[in-house]
Amino acid sequence: METLRVKPEFLADIKRGYSLIHKDAVTNRHYLETEGELFEVVDQFNRFLGKAYYGIQNKGIGWILSTHEEEAIDQEFFNKKIAYALKQRDSFFNDSNTTAFRVFNGEGDGIGGLSIDYFDGYFMISWYSKGIYQFRDQIIASLDILTNYKAIYEKKRFDEQGTYVDQDDFVKGTPGVFPIIIRENGMKFAVDLNDGAMTGIFLDQRDVRKAIYDTYGKDTNTLNTFSYTGAFSVAAVLGGARETTSVDLAKRSLAKTIEQFSVNGIDYEAQDIKVMDVFNYFKFAQKHDMKFDLVVLDPPSFARSKKLTFSTAKDYPMLLEEAISVTAKNGIIVASTNNASFGMKKFKTFIDKAFKDTNTKYKIVETFGLPKDFKVNRDFPEFNYLKVCFIQKLK
The missing domain is CATH 3.40.50.150 (Vaccinia Virus protein VP39)
Known part of the structure; x- marks a missing residue:
């Protein structure tokens, strides 16, 4: 695992929990070769700050996943992050009046570059860099372990031209017959999870x-x-x-x-x-x-x-x-x-x-x-x- 040194002017934010690694924040970025590879970040005195993954997204080159030096970035890590996020949405899962919501919101839930939305039994995963996409199997496995669902769909939002990648968005489960009708505060909305970049809501x-x-x-x-x-x-x-x-x-x-x-x-x-x-x-x-x-x-x-x-x-x-x-x-x-x-x-x-x-x-x-x-x-x-x-x- 490569070690990258964070410039002093970026240290305060990182120590306060800012998990995005700016492209100008490290002195030896050239050590990184393949998106998805893990690296450690340290300060100018080589003190450990966090473990991150390399993934190019807008102004960043990666996200810190853990600030615990002994924590492994493995299946258990993703299970814990997603389980905690699901628990925090209990009130949404128990509300029959609203059946579509976000269950995992990137850096807010501890994994930058990833979002997961729920649409009345269907999950939609959005990947915002090639880097986070390298952890696709572990994240999907976490949903398999922790949830019951009708199907999983995905959106790749990281092609080089900045536009949506044309793809079949179905991943696994029983394919939906779209549009499905979700509820939101008593209102109804038609949603299609396999129709390009947008869903309808x-x-x-x-x-x-x-x-x-x-x-x-x-x-x-x-x-x-x-x-x-x-x-x-x-x-x-x-x-x-x-x-x-x-x-x-x-x-x-x-x-x-x-x-x-x-x-x-x-x-x-x-x-x-x-x-x-x-x-x-x-x-x-x-x-x-x-x-x-x-x-x-x-x-x-x-x-x-x-x-x-x-x-x-x-x-x-x-x-x-x-x-x-x-x-x-x-x-x-x-x-x-x-x-x-x-x-x-x-x-x-x-x-x-x-x-x-x-x-x-x-x-x-x-x-x-x-x-x-x-x-x-x-x-x-x-x-x-x-x-x-x-x-x-x-x-």
């Missing part, structure tokens, strides 16, 4: 959908932008919205949104579903002086259309200005981003800039991060990537 937005369902959707005319499969629109309708408009550029969003409405017994023909560029829709709404009581903004971190390249880190204030122009007085804007490159404090500066630039007063009435099944290390908020603000437009 983003589980990290569960609390936000619940807030719309419980409180913010009632008696509203709702605009759901970057709507994907229309899950926020479903929450709004079931929460008492008068009408919804779902807008997404992807052609498949039409059929997927119709499907989500239909499994909830909603007449999709009574809802407006637009397959078009969101910014073009804003222009259309402004031209016709349309106003919405609830506007949902949940854009991808980066998107490109024929006329526009959009980045949340750069363009979110501009997106908010468009939303402000079509939001009714006292209406609510749900501003959301999953961009991990900035935190909630920075995100709120985007909000403040947009409202000041449009000479509009506002109040942030509620904020959300990741739900509790998406376990994160509280000392390092960058891992709590989800930032959602419910903003009331005052005047």
Whole structure:
């Protein structure tokens, strides 16, 4: 096992439990050859810090798995990590009203680069580097030992071009007949675990959908932008919205949104579903002086259309200005981003800039991060990537 020395400026975070090894954190990275190989990290005095695996993921070259020098990274290690994570989700497994949730959340549960989601009897494993994928057999064996399941599916999210690897996602068990219908706080959603990178629902937005369902959707005319499969629109309708408009550029969003409405017994023909560029829709709404009581903004971190390249880190204030122009007085804007490159404090500066630039007063009435099944290390908020603000437009 190779030994890599951590530079002094990175020591404090690692000693506090920061498990990602930054590419600039070690002095002798060239010793590593094959993703998946284990190595030890030490300080400048050769004092042991942890055992890690080599796996290239974004700005990191690996993750610390254990800070105990005598602990072996073997089948028992993976069994213990996954067993503890499953135990912490007992309340979810025992809730018949919510049958889809995250059972293992990467570094928050002790193994960076790995996530495992549960969909009513089906597990979906996501691998975020070639390195963690080398432990595939042990991790699947842990699920065999610790759980009963219908089937296991997987997503490889580590190809060199940064795009999803086309594959058959079925691993073992009895293949599902998709879509399956999962429940979430009483709502129903159609899910397909063997249809490319997406499943049909983003589980990290569960609390936000619940807030719309419980409180913010009632008696509203709702605009759901970057709507994907229309899950926020479903929450709004079931929460008492008068009408919804779902807008997404992807052609498949039409059929997927119709499907989500239909499994909830909603007449999709009574809802407006637009397959078009969101910014073009804003222009259309402004031209016709349309106003919405609830506007949902949940854009991808980066998107490109024929006329526009959009980045949340750069363009979110501009997106908010468009939303402000079509939001009714006292209406609510749900501003959301999953961009991990900035935190909630920075995100709120985007909000403040947009409202000041449009000479509009506002109040942030509620904020959300990741739900509790998406376990994160509280000392390092960058891992709590989800930032959602419910903003009331005052005047």
